[in-house]
Amino acid sequence: MNTNIKLFIIISASILIVTASLFIGIHKINIYNIFTGGTIDNYIFFNTRLPRVISGFITGGILAVSGLVFQSVFKNPIATPFTLGVAGGASLGAAIYIFFSQSVSIMAVFGQTTAAMAGSIVTIFLVYSFAFIKGRLNNTTLLLAGVAINFFTSALIMFIQYFADINQSYNITRYITGSLTTVLPNNMLLLIPISFAAFIIIYSFHKELDILSMGEYIAESRGVNIKYSITILYFTVSFAIAAVISATGPIGFVGMIIPHVMRMFISYKNKILIPVSFIFGGAFLVTCDSFARTIIAPAELPVSIITSIIGAPFFIFLILKTSK
């Protein structure tokens, strides 16, 4: 099949899914009432559904593109947005906040997000500071530092949970099991510009990402400024993920499988792969979130459970189907 046809299918399917998701939920929205002010349909559509779907779309898109960048930079097909410890740092930040805070108001969610953001930013700089050997960016060290940080933070979180009361422990678990319920409107004001900027920056490196995936020596020979490219990409991706997951908590699997699926079906060229991963990653998370909102209605499941439950078997199916 022609790449353009595949692109058309993927993009229209994504638009369809996202639009349909706006009408899926416990409350059945009547499409004719949406623009009639004062109706309950109008209120739910603009104050609940639309922000939820937008935040799901942005989160999924950023996670997918971030995974894609890390896979190319580290030439490692199992790299994820969380490989470098950003999620660990965010979770630890949130856990510390939950442990020490007493309040249960709306401020608590805001404080938790801020603490998670602080935790991930500390991790970003810490991991990066390990990455230089003799003034040269060392991929392996960066990767190992990230993995070590992940173990370290999860040990500290368990330590905190051990001493926390049942309520705090529950809240920590709720944060670690990423969900879109915790995204507040003021998070959105931050998320939209950050993800937009991150996308533009990442996209401007599409040629470099192609060549970086060929290996360091080839990239050097071709004239790619490796240190500069990786530094910019690392910080862009890390800050974007930090912005997203400090609000949602870590949501797994999207960042790993979406780039692979898109690479298998559409193209390995980052020029196409970056936008299409963002769109399909977004649509995938929105779909999972629709399940999360309805499957045990009126209660909600955290979306990160759904992403892995749907994603893992689908991914294995794909691998079996494509490898001869």
Place this chain on the structure above:
Amino acid sequence: MIKVNNISYSIKNKIIIDNISLNIKSGQMVSIIGPNGAGKSTIANITAGIIKADSGNITIYNKDILSINKQEKAKIISYVPQQYSYSVADFTVEDFVAAGRYPYLDYFGIITKEHLDIIHYYMNLTNIYHLKERHISTLSGGERQKVNIAAALAQEAKFVILDEISSFLDPKARYEINNLLVKLNQENKYSIILITHDLNYALAVKSLFICIKKGALFAYAESSEMVKNNIFSDLFDMEFIYLKENNRTVIVPK
């Protein structure tokens, strides 16, 4: 002209390169030879500007290599690594070679007709044009190596550094690549810097020999001197015999 001035390099306090200076002139065919672990690849990587030396400097046409913009540098020196193994993206041959045009691309990275003509020219030169649509993972070792070379040539850099590229190849593939390098050197006036264990090839093409032993420059000699003074034996600490036939010298272990 590339000048290597008093280069030293060490890893974890072990000296890998000990104060080496070299001159590589335009249009030269140079073989860097020496025992395993002598520092051949390291000096080649430093010369290509891939590794930064601890002390000393490299100049290209009298400009310090570190002061030259990476893309500009790539238009002067290209480097072919030992092997290319694909990782996340399994490029087609054409796309892989096209990456060689990176130093010439603008911000949007559009491969114009002119670029494509150049890409196809080097694919024809290396005799891989028929593999155009194939993915790297489906190629044989010899084919992969030619693709690897074609991509570096697409950079149109007049200095090409090749790191033991024929080590894993069968005699025919090796023969083809060796002929290609001679052609590039003699017809296209490329400077070829070859790190090699293929002493007979280096002798056959009458290359200039740069002999590295224990991180230091051991000898710097023409083919004829290498044979006349039996430098090979001292370099590798073993005895060789030289067989002469039709103006050609072949070296074999004694």
